[in-house]
Amino acid sequence: MQDDIRTLGNIRLNASARQTWVDGREVRLTNREFELLMFLIRHKGTVCTRGEIIRNVWGVKFQYDTGVIDVFMNSLRKKLSTDRDHGVIRTIRGVGFIAKE
DSSP: OOOOEEEETTEEEETTTTEEEETTEEEOOOHHHHHHHHHHHHTTTSOEEHHHHIIIIIOTTOOSOTHHHHHHHHHHHHHHOOTTOOOSEEEETTTEEEEOO
């Protein structure tokens, strides 16, 4: 089976093995953090609205305030941050998020 490796700056994600590395060190993510990162990487360079994230990462039955995305995004950013990090996941105020190298 061939690995499904995706990259975003200094971040490497292996979708089939569900592993993530930052600067060569493995970073453990929760299932939801992993799904969120994978969604953003798949759509890198494109602004992803909160609604799109809710539908695609949480599913259409998710009924909570989209502010929960901010909680997961903050946790994800902390786990992925390094001294070299230049904000590869950026907030687009009032719209959503964009993953950019």
